[in-house]
Amino acid sequence: MNKPNIIISKCLNFDNCRFNWAKINDDFLLKLEKFVNFIPVCPEVAIWLSTPRLPLRLFKQKDEILLFQPATDTDLTEKMDNFSNQFLKSQKNLDWFILKNRSPSCWINDVRIYDKKVSYTFIKSWTWSFTKNINSYFLNIPKEDEWRLKNFKLREEFLTKIFCLANFREIKESKKISDLSDFQAKNKYLFMFYSQKKQNELWQLIASYNKTNLSEILNDYHIKLLELFNTETKTWRMINSLTHIFWYFKETCSALEKDFFLETIEVYREWRIPTSSVISILKTLALRDNSEYILKQTIFNPFPKELIELSDSWRLLNL
Ligand code: SF4
Known part of the structure; x- marks a missing residue:
């Protein structure tokens, strides 16, 4: 079986790069590592934030969503947008994304969006973050967060699809109609x-x-x-x-x-x-x-x- 190429949030098993210097240990992803090519990325470290660091939040300001570090009153929106564009543009032959759920930078399914720095609301589809630009470059490439993969049905479907897509990539490269x-x-x-x-x-x-x-x-x-x-x-x-x-x-x-x-x-x-x-x-x-x-x-x-x-x-x- 061809190995699937998967972009993954670096704090999922790879590095203690979370704001509190922690790492998420995920047994399934650890087992999967042998069978796929993981491409780990931590967008917050990539924009030169230190580890540990003060937490980031997403703020809603009129129609815009901003990535902010409230403790230092720093707006990181543009920096993250630039990194996201540059990084995604350089990626090829991807089969999937696995991203840390509920992170202000890596989220795909739900995340807290704060209003006036006090209350927050969960939203279900993404409008801003490192992941905002994914659809511009990889519209149809599937994205999943690590939390959903804890459900065996979703995990089975995920595994079935990534290996099938990776095998198809091999066919695409071979350029033979018989294959x-x-x-x-x-x-x-x-x-x-x-x-x-x-x-x-x-x-x-x-x-x-x-x-x-x-x-x-x-x-x-x-x-x-x-x-x-x-x-x-x-x-x-x-x-x-x-x-x-x-x-x-x-x-x-x-x-x-x-x-x-x-x-x-x-x-x-x-x-x-x-x-x-x-x-x-x-x-x-x-x-x-x-x-x-x-x-x-x-x-x-x-x-x-x-x-x-x-x-x-x-x-x-x-x-
Ligand atoms: S969720 Fe994303 S930005 Fe946050 S530590 Fe993990 S990889 Fe880095």
């Missing part, structure tokens, strides 16, 4: 978890190849792939994908086996069993029939097995 077709074929059922329509659109892009438009196809494919991953997985979509795999074995399954699978799907529909139970049945059928095409599907092995946790819901097959 792109292989990539699409082995991700077919994984993509159907997100959207069958978008999965078909990816095929249509590949089908439009005419020997002169490969770069264009690869760029459009990348954009569509990110769009696909921005689609929320739904149980009915997952059932649709799993049932499609099952019909692959319709000739070799007995009536009893078909009944058993369909009953299992009904129990799964009510979330009384995890996805791993259904995937186990499918993998057994694929092994029995020695179905190379199904066995190479990434749905069975979307990320390194060392990153699977026992509490995870559906990717226990490689334990």
Whole structure:
């Protein structure tokens, strides 16, 4: 598997660079380090603030949000904006961002915005900070904060997507339409978890190849792939994908086996069993029939097995 490139807030395991000289120890990110290329950055240290330092706050002033160090009455907005532009401009081939939640500089989901230096309010989408400029440079590149990755469902999705995106980067670099077709074929059922329509659109892009438009196809494919991953997985979509795999074995399954699978799907529909139970049945059928095409599907092995946790819901097959 190609290693995903991820920009990460430096105080997450890498450095004691928080305002109070602390570091956040995160076991999952520590485990992940071996499998990805982390690009750690601390924007506050990068604009020459010392560690430890007096805390920063975001203030709302008319329509503007300012980055301020209240104790020294220093406005750091412009400095941070300049650094953010300069740093992000120099980054290439990124797959993801993992940023410290609720930091005035690194936040992406919610942060305190102060009013008149006293009261504050939480806001849910970003308007200012180091992260303000991310969308100008990396509009579609996904961003996550470390806190959300503590939820196993979100973590599984995150892992699935980063390794898929990193593998796609390798395909993009190889510039071979045959590699792109292989990539699409082995991700077919994984993509159907997100959207069958978008999965078909990816095929249509590949089908439009005419020997002169490969770069264009690869760029459009990348954009569509990110769009696909921005689609929320739904149980009915997952059932649709799993049932499609099952019909692959319709000739070799007995009536009893078909009944058993369909009953299992009904129990799964009510979330009384995890996805791993259904995937186990499918993998057994694929092994029995020695179905190379199904066995190479990434749905069975979307990320390194060392990153699977026992509490995870559906990717226990490689334990
Ligand atoms: S949250 Fe960001 S700015 Fe704050 S210490 Fe961590 S990396 Fe530095």
